[in-house]
Amino acid sequence: MNTLAMNLLLVCLGGALGSVTRYLVSLATPRGTLVVNLVGSFFIALLMALMRPSDVRLVLVTGFLGGFTTYSAFNEETLRLLRAGSVGAAAGYVLLTVFGCLAAGYVGLVVSRVLIR
Numbered sequence: 645m646n647t648l649a650m651n652l653l654l655v656c657l658g659g660a661l662g663s664v665t666r667y668l669v670s671l672a673t674p675r676g677t678l679v680v681n682l683v684g685s686f687f688i689a690l691l692m693a694l695m696r697p698s699d700v701r702l703v704l705v706t707g708f709l710g711g712f713t714t715y716s717a718f719n720e721e722t723l724r725l726l727r728a729g730s731v732g733a734a735a736g737y738v739l740l741t742v743f744g745c746l747a748a749g750y751v752g753l754v755v756s757r758v759l760i761r
Contacts, residue, residue, distance in 0.1 A: 654699055658707015666712050684709050684716030692720055 645653075670676030688709045695701040709716050718741060725734035 651699075651702060654703045655707040655710070658703040658709075659711035662708040662711025662713075665708075680713045681715040684713030685719040688716035688720045689723060 666680050669680050673679055688705055691705050722734050722737055
């Protein structure tokens with residue numbers, strides 16, 4: 645098996661486990677999404693700081709935490725910009741992500757109403 649295929653398999657394995665874990669957390673608590681986002685953000689920042697690129701990091705960070713919460717990836721990208729001293733870029737990224745996603749969601753709702761008619 646080549647490296648790309650193996651990496652994809654590792655990400656899929658971790659992602660499946662992360663998605664199932666997210667679902668179980670959402671069943672266990674009414675604030676599951678908030679819990680998942682906070683826990684995921686903590687662990688992705690911790691693991692990215694402590695681990696060098698490896699198969700284990702690929703499974704845990706990209707796979708498991710990626711499946712567990714996409715917010716943690718957003719958080720890490722913002723922190724990376726801040727660590728690089730790009731405060732303006734980080735602020736722009738946060739604003740564009742939050743408001744862009746809200747706008748995209750709203751457009752999706754509008755399109756769904758048109759399709760339902």
